[in-house]
Amino acid sequence: MVAGLEYPEEQTMKCAVCKHGETRPGTVSVTLERRGATLVFREVPALVCDNCGEAYHEEKVATQLMQQAEKAVRGGVEIDVAVCRGIPTT
Numbered sequence: 001m002v003a004g005l006e007y008p009e010e011q012t013m014k015c016a017v018c019k020h021g022e023t024r025p026g027t028v029s030v031t032l033e034r035r036g037a038t039l040v041f042r043e044v045p046a047l048v049c050d051n052c053g054e055a056y057h058e059e060k061v062a063t064q065l066m067q068q069a070e071k072a073v074r075g076g077v078e079i080d081v082a083v084c085r086g087i088p089t090t
């Protein structure tokens with residue numbers, strides 16, 4: 001689809017949820033619900049807490065997911081599984 005988005009190692013930060021773990025670059029599955037439709041995005045780039053597993057998405061990643069969800073719902077999808085191997089960086 002598009003070029004992958006990679007997080008530099010030094011972008012780790014303390015987890016805001018458990019306050020103990022540190023976030024590391026990884027991928028997670030994200031489930032979004034829109035007007036009764038369920039969309040699952042797999043392999044979404046995120047910073048994941050190594051302690052509690054909380055995932056943090058960059059603003060542009062979250063926005064992209066929302067847009068894709070909206071588009072799918074408008075297209076009449078009720079349940080869809082999207083494999084997302086990277087988000088556009090522009």
Ligand SMILES: [Zn+2]
Pocket residue numbers: 015016017018019020021022049050051052053054
């Ligand atoms: Zn945590």
